[in-house]
Amino acid sequence: MSGRSSQKKGRAAELELAELLRQAGFPGVKAGAAVSYGRTPDLVGLPLIHCEVKRHEKVELSKWMRQAVEDAGRFGGLPAVFHRQNRQEWFVTMRLCDWVTLLKLLEDQE
Helix, strand or coil: CCCCHHHHHHHHHHHHHHHHHHCCCCCCCCEEECCCCCCCCEECCCCCCEEEEEEECCCCCHHHHHHHHHHHHHCCHHHEEECCCCCCEEEEEEEEHHHHHHHHHHHHHH
């Protein structure tokens, strides 16, 4: 896939996921700036979470998670990779330590 079509596919994935999250009850979720080359997060407005959005046929979770962790250090939030392959459902992958932190934060709110 060429660079331009890859960018379009990535942007479409960000817009699609943002819409799905808004429909799920998170009205403040928006896709980041188009073609920001890492200057802005892929998605903003999801509480506590830094979203790294990927839509690829070849799943490279370790690579993507490293990017999510690095970007979360700059932008804040717990790093999570939101990913899907063509014609498949969305998945969310987090490190166990971040998932435990998230659950503890939610438990403290009860």
